[in-house]
Amino acid sequence: DAPVLVIGLGRFGAATAGQLDRLGREVLVVDDSAALVQKWAERVTHAVQADARSIDALRQIGAQDFSVAVCAVGSSVEASVLITANLVDLGIPQIWAKAISQSHGKILERIGANHVIYPEAEAGERTAHLVSGRMLDFIEFDDDFALVKMYPPKPIRGKSLTDSGVRTKHRITVVGVKSPGRPFTYATADTVISNHDLIIASGTEGDLERFAALGT
Amino acid sequence: DAPVLVIGLGRFGAATAGQLDRLGREVLVVDDSAALVQKWAERVTHAVQADARSIDALRQIGAQDFSVAVCAVGSSVEASVLITANLVDLGIPQIWAKAISQSHGKILERIGANHVIYPEAEAGERTAHLVSGRMLDFIEFDDDFALVKMYPPKPIRGKSLTDSGVRTKHRITVVGVKSPGRPFTYATADTVISNHDLIIASGTEGDLERFAALGT
Ligand SMILES: Nc1ncnc2c1ncn2[C@@H]1O[C@H](COP(=O)(O)OP(=O)(O)OP(=O)(O)O)[C@@H](O)[C@H]1O
Ligand SMILES: Nc1ncnc2c1ncn2[C@@H]1O[C@H](COP(=O)(O)OP(=O)(O)OP(=O)(O)O)[C@@H](O)[C@H]1O
Structure with a gap:
């Protein structure tokens, strides 16, 4: 203050x-x-x-x-x-x-x-992650923890998070979901992701890049 | 690619x-x-x-x-x-x-x-949140979802997340914890936060600012 x-x-x-x-x-x-x-x-x-x-x-x-x-x-x-x-x-x-x-x-x-x-350098590093076209925002909080706002990859849509094995198979945690016209909501094991949703996902930088590329 | x-x-x-x-x-x-x-x-x-x-x-x-x-x-x-x-x-x-x-x-x-x-503008907005001294990193992903890396406020240290009422009282979700010398781990209801830890917390910008100021 x-x-x-x-x-x-x-x-x-x-x-x-x-x-x-x-x-x-x-x-x-x-x-x-x-x-x-x-x-x-x-x-x-x-x-x-x-x-x-x-x-x-x-x-x-x-x-x-x-x-x-x-x-x-x-x-x-x-x-x-x-x-x-x-x-x-x-x-x-x-x-x-x-x-x-x-x-x-x-x-x-x-x-x-x-x-x-380093404003320009940080923005440049973020932009590099975003130009792959699938992520809408990216930030690295730590060497092994990054967060991404992205479109859900095809393989996980229309199923619950548990069924799509997001964490067990891909080592990714879906923190929350943003459905159009509705406020952000925290995800639970039973949350079903549709292709109109945006998700906020966390994991390592490498795992997030691979996850974003799934089904392409 | x-x-x-x-x-x-x-x-x-x-x-x-x-x-x-x-x-x-x-x-x-x-x-x-x-x-x-x-x-x-x-x-x-x-x-x-x-x-x-x-x-x-x-x-x-x-x-x-x-x-x-x-x-x-x-x-x-x-x-x-x-x-x-x-x-x-x-x-x-x-x-x-x-x-x-x-x-x-x-x-x-x-x-x-x-x-x-807008590299400089985005860095300026982030820096403004950080100069309060309690947050080490800040990013706003959406109008109602922001993420912060911070020192845990006094009132929540030494207790489990459930006992400290982080979500029920403060509308904050502790996503994960970074203990010194150990990798980042996702938080659970029973996670106990110590004053050596860094936490990654999510919530609205306003709730995060209030949370960061607790006990000061
Ligand atoms: N017409 C042009 N064609 C190709 N390159 C250009 C042109 N105009 C400027 N550049 C180059 O673009 C680079 C960045 O330009 P400039 O310094 O104007 O931008 P800036 O936004 O201030 O950069 P910074 O990212 O350092 O803040 C410079 O290396 C410059 O040589
Ligand atoms: N010695 C000084 N004392 C006070 N203000 C200064 C001094 N030198 C430069 N400034 C001011 O600081 C501002 C920013 O300076 P400068 O343009 O060099 O930085 P920059 O890093 O390129 O800025 P930007 O944030 O736009 O990228 C300018 O408005 C300038 O007038």
């Missing part, structure tokens, strides 16, 4: 600030572009113009009082590293920073960013 | 092409920068230099034979629209395109992109 400091109103920073605001959090956004600050003045708790590479400028706006900060300045490695170093020197306990490459991210971690985000 | 055409080797395009290659898919990457094409020549099936705004250049490299294409040229709305229009005119059935704003994305949809991706 603590207020969040967001530096940089590019696409990623703007989306972060906007969503925080929608979640009811207080947000102070900082950008060195007066035009952007002006545009955001009414949308969040506070919008301030400053060059975040200057630690004094950050102190003047009270940055040291924040417990969470997001450095959303990506395209200049130098600027993002300087800004992140300032946030560390100001003693902010939780620092999130955007990186545009693995090596950029490693530098940010070394200088004290607790969490590094 | 059809080969994929990826246009643009920026961060998003490169991540998509790289992951497709890792998934064993054939990838043809196109970029108008000779340096980038050179760098990718050994990493994917084929890398070709071309200005994708020219439909003839695309025909010369056989773009019309692809059933899936990804336009990963984001920063110039004009270029991305021209390239996407070419992909549509070439009759490619599945076109994914990166957009840098809602209005950009709407234009791409109108001219025929089947799927529009």
Whole structure:
């Protein structure tokens, strides 16, 4: 519930600030572009113009009082590293920073960013799973646990989950079902999947890819 | 299993092409920068230099034979629209395109992109959920179904899931548990969560936010 400091109103920073605001959090956004600050003045708790590479400028706006900060300045490695170093020197306990490459991210971690985000790389990896055409969404939570929203493969349609052997044969758990016009419902052993449904399925990445390809 | 055409080797395009290659898919990457094409020549099936705004250049490299294409040229709305229009005119059935704003994305949809991706916006929305400090990952699959990897809130630790009333009181389903040094395991009614575990929980966005804040 603590207020969040967001530096940089590019696409990623703007989306972060906007969503925080929608979640009811207080947000102070900082950008060195007066035009952007002006545009955001009414949308969040506070919008301030400053060059975040200057630690004094950050102190003047009270940055040291924040417990969470997001450095959303990506395209200049130098600027993002300087800004992140300032946030560390100001003693902010939780620092999130955007990186545009693995090596950029490693530098940010070394200088004290607790969490590094790679928006384009993560989206690219997700998209690669989706272009096979069968999955509508994909996320990997852990090395051995991924979740997929997909059309049910032919072999499991029109039967209960137990009868189609989803878990016993394919090592997949159908978590839930989304039938058209009805809200999401959790699946049970007797749930029958039709070809109008979307399913949310979990398993390892490999098992999910094979499952999605069944019957093709 | 059809080969994929990826246009643009920026961060998003490169991540998509790289992951497709890792998934064993054939990838043809196109970029108008000779340096980038050179760098990718050994990493994917084929890398070709071309200005994708020219439909003839695309025909010369056989773009019309692809059933899936990804336009990963984001920063110039004009270029991305021209390239996407070419992909549509070439009759490619599945076109994914990166957009840098809602209005950009709407234009791409109108001219025929089947799927529009907003990498920075999606990452920003996810990050906003994560900066509350309690969630380690978050994804919204549907209006009423989201999934979170998180530390278990105090009130549910040291008890079975049934005893802590996770579903009856909080409308949350604990899908699985990740204990340190052990693989992910699916949760059952008798699973007891300790404070060393990470849990993967599902529910609505609102219920998950409240659940994550329990005991704080
Ligand atoms: N030193 C700085 N102090 C404050 N704001 C800055 C500074 N440098 C850049 N910015 C702002 O940060 C924002 C994002 O910067 P930039 O475009 O470099 O990042 P990006 O990672 O490419 O963004 P996107 O999220 O759009 O991909 C811009 O609005 C810019 O004005
Ligand atoms: N007309 C074109 N034909 C082929 N490739 C192009 C064309 N225009 C741009 N590109 C390439 O596409 C890549 C990505 O372009 P750009 O940097 O504009 O997109 P971006 O959305 O900002 O990328 P990122 O994914 O890094 O955020 C660059 O490598 C560029 O050389």
